[in-house]
Amino acid sequence: MSKNSIESTLHENRIFNPPAPSEVGASEWLISSLDQYQEMYDRSIADPESFWSGVAEDFHWFKKWDSVLEWNAPEAKWFNGGKTNVCYNCVDRQVDNGYGDEPAIIWEGEPVDDSGAPLDQRTLTYKDLQTEVTKLANVLKSKGIKKGDIVTIYMGMVPELAIAMLACARIGAPHSVIFGGFSAQAIADRVGDANSKMIITCDGSWRRGKVVPLKNNVDEAIQLMKDNGNQPVEHVLCFGRCHNDIKWGELDRCWNEEMEKASDECPCEELDSEDMLFLLYTSGSTGKPKGIVHTNAGYMIYTALTAKYTFNLIPNDQGGQNQVYWCTADCGWITGHSYIVYGILPNRVPSLMFEGGPDYPTAARFWQIVERHKVTQFYTAPTAIRAFMKWGDEHPESCDLNSLQVLGTVGEPINPEAWMWYRNKIGRGICPIVDTYWQTETGGQIITPLPGATPTKPGSCTLPFFGIDAIVCDEAGNEAGVNQGGLMAIRKPWPSMLRGVYGDRQRFIETYWSTVAKDGEPYYAAGDNTRRDEMGNFWIMGRTDDVINVSGHRLGTMEVESALVAHESVVEAAVVGMPHEIKGTGIAAFVTPAPGFDGGDELIQTLRAHVAEEIGAIAKPDMIRFTAALPKTRSGKIMRRLLRSIAAGDTEITQDITTLEDLSVVAKLASSDEE
Ligand code: WT7
Numbered sequence: 001m002s003k004n005s006i007e008s009t010l011h012e013n014r015i016f017n018p019p020a021p022s023e024v025g026a027s028e029w030l031i032s033s034l035d036q037y038q039e040m041y042d043r044s045i046a047d048p049e050s051f052w053s054g055v056a057e058d059f060h061w062f063k064k065w066d067s068v069l070e071w072n073a074p075e076a077k078w079f080n081g082g083k084t085n086v087c088y089n090c091v092d093r094q095v096d097n098g099y100g101d102e103p104a105i106i107w108e109g110e111p112v113d114d115s116g117a118p119l120d121q122r123t124l125t126y127k128d129l130q131t132e133v134t135k136l137a138n139v140l141k142s143k144g145i146k147k148g149d150i151v152t153i154y155m156g157m158v159p160e161l162a163i164a165m166l167a168c169a170r171i172g173a174p175h176s177v178i179f180g181g182f183s184a185q186a187i188a189d190r191v192g193d194a195n196s197k198m199i200i201t202c203d204g205s206w207r208r209g210k211v212v213p214l215k216n217n218v219d220e221a222i223q224l225m226k227d228n229g230n231q232p233v234e235h236v237l238c239f240g241r242c243h244n245d246i247k248w249g250e251l252d253r254c255w256n257e258e259m260e261k262a263s264d265e266c267p268c269e270e271l272d273s274e275d276m277l278f279l280l281y282t283s284g285s286t287g288k289p290k291g292i293v294h295t296n297a298g299y300m301i302y303t304a305l306t307a308k309y310t311f312n313l314i315p316n317d318q319g320g321q322n323q324v325y326w327c328t329a330d331c332g333w334i335t336g337h338s339y340i341v342y343g344i345l346p347n348r349v350p351s352l353m354f355e356g357g358p359d360y361p362t363a364a365r366f367w368q369i370v371e372r373h374k375v376t377q378f379y380t381a382p383t384a385i386r387a388f389m390k391w392g393d394e395h396p397e398s399c400d401l402n403s404l405q406v407l408g409t410v411g412e413p414i415n416p417e418a419w420m421w422y423r424n425k426i427g428r429g430i431c432p433i434v435d436t437y438w439q440t441e442t443g444g445q446i447i448t449p450l451p452g453a454t455p456t457k458p459g460s461c462t463l464p465f466f467g468i469d470a471i472v473c474d475e476a477g478n479e480a481g482v483n484q485g486g487l488m489a490i491r492k493p494w495p496s497m498l499r500g501v502y503g504d505r506q507r508f509i510e511t512y513w514s515t516v517a518k519d520g521e522p523y524y525a526a527g528d529n530t531r532r533d534e535m536g537n538f539w540i541m542g543r544t545d546d547v548i549n550v551s552g553h554r555l556g557t558m559e560v561e562s563a564l565v566a567h568e569s570v571v572e573a574a575v576v577g578m579p580h581e582i583k584g585t586g587i588a589a590f591v592t593p594a595p596g597f598d599g600g601d602e603l604i605q606t607l608r609a610h611v612a613e614e615i616g617a618i619a620k621p622d623m624i625r626f627t628a629a630l631p632k633t634r635s636g637k638i639m640r641r642l643l644r645s646i647a648a649g650d651t652e653i654t655q656d657i658t659t660l661e662d663l664s665v666v667a668k669l670a671s672s673d674e675e
Helices: 003-012 034-046 048-056 086-099 126-142 159-171 184-194 214-227 255-261 296-311 334-342 365-373 382-391 416-426 505-513 557-565 601-614 640-647 657-661 663-669
Strands: 067-072 075-080 103-112 118-125 151-154 175-177 198-202 205-207 210-212 235-239 252-254 276-282 290-295 325-327 351-354 377-380 406-410 433-436 470-473 486-490 516-518 521-532 538-543 547-550 553-556 570-580 584-593 623-626
Touching (some): 003 416, 034 048, 086 159, 103 159, 151 214, 159 276, 184 214, 184 276, 198 214, 214 235, 235 255, 296 334, 296 433, 325 334, 351 365, 505 521, 553 557, 557 570, 557 584, 570 640, 584 601, 584 640
Parallel strands (some): 103 351, 151 175, 175 276, 198 235, 377 406, 406 433, 584 623
Antiparallel strands (some): 067 075, 103 118, 205 210, 276 290, 547 553, 570 584
16 A cells, blocks of 8 residues: 555544534534434435425425426426426525625636736626626527527626526526537537527637637537538627627627617516426537436525535525635536526525636635635635645635635545645635535535534545435445445435436436336436445445546546547547546547557647547547557457556556557456456
């Protein structure tokens, strides 16, 4: 065992009990003991319908539901017959109840001055948000967008992105947000799959002092769609963010001009609980990214309840003492959907939005924001925490972080060293850490500590949230013993579960509902390996499929392989994950070059740029190795486990790639289950 792994085992065995609320400066813990958690959890599992209808009572309904749950595996209908509107519950309800002047979104953008102080900063109250959202909803309607039409949103992290999402929700037009780091090709794939009539974008967004040319990428995507005869887009609505010079084409409309003309009267559409709220594309082990479908009522209720309890969100008139919640994710991912916008606004605690990079213009940028806005809840990814560790303690030490009460992490397993650093250097050695495990498909956090109730261990996401009947099991649904590895599965439906893969029912069933079943009843299979320790805590041990998690961003290895083989210089490619100090998982590509192409540094650079062009910079391989052939089993399957161990530097043949073709070496290293 290496020194590091011994240290990490020591950390993993430490137990941190929740502090008293006053120790972190909170007025109370909403769930304040393990017993209270357990009592509520047991109730939520024994009688989910009464538990969730109790929660739903706190929201606004145009018409109450006829039934809480109709479950015909894998089809779930929650609050069927009910009519509600997510935008109303996020925005209008707060205004109607007299809270219109309270801050809803606090935004900091680039550019910044040399000290990191923002030159661009805005606060939108619920009333401001209502005005902007209603106007934009009218703009969308004036372009012929109506209930059921899918609107693509490709923007930077400006409040207008949240406004666009909420405007869509208001009129029942499902949105499909595409992360601003994706390429033109990736946009074209997603817009084509969703058959989206409208794209909302920005002229550009700021990132580390540079403009990301979002509108240009959209133009290019539209050209790509035209070229292959699938161009559904009728309007491109472009928000002027950074005076970037753009071309105006015949589909283009100017957000700023349209908004000036728009009326701010637009009642919320009375939508069915099960109408689609949004589509969000995510990677799987095969094929193109799939559009995960989420619907209105269940998603709204589940994300709001998890946000409330996981982050201990308390509005001012209930004793919250000016809480400010900040999630550093981008709205292009599910974390931004659920825990910047939809789960936070109903809780009436301001949500901070941030445009830019964590180390621009200084590595203290995040901590300066925490200090400036007196952030109380902070939610980020392990990859960011590892980067901060590397940049040095002097950066957080230069700022006043005493306002922090709860620290969250999400996206990938957090290594115990990073967990300890987070707690000690950011959380004053006292703030509870909530390591939240969930997925695009689960809509909201499903395994997570509650800060005032759950004893935590560094590296464990601990216990299931209310209503989540999660188990570790084998394919027959038999539960694993203590500390025995198995599949992460969920036996019962929950309100924010995915309702499908857009346009591909077969894929929905195959991916999630065909791995684990007991007595003929399928369980939801999350695609992760996991175990539970003697306290019942979950420990996530990695994916069961060919999905990798790079800096908390989910990628299919096959997507990267397809991008590589699309290049003329590549005959065959195999992509696997490899350990990476900051990213958690890095991308390793093994490539067989085409005749006439020499595998050298120049080709490495060309291929990296090519992958960025095909997918986005996040998919660039960290390591490319050329080989005359890929190691395969007798049945012709690429030996991924072998490649993973080579990429990790675990095998003796690391230094000599020519031995990849030496079948005797390969046969010795390959384990039998690869065949
Ligand atoms: C996959 C889902 C959930 C929003 C961001 C990622 C991994 C996520 C954790 C965690 C260990 C985690 C899993 C999961 N994952 N959170 N706290 N501990 N692993 O959403 O892109 O849909 O990815 O991320 O492997 O299946 P996503």
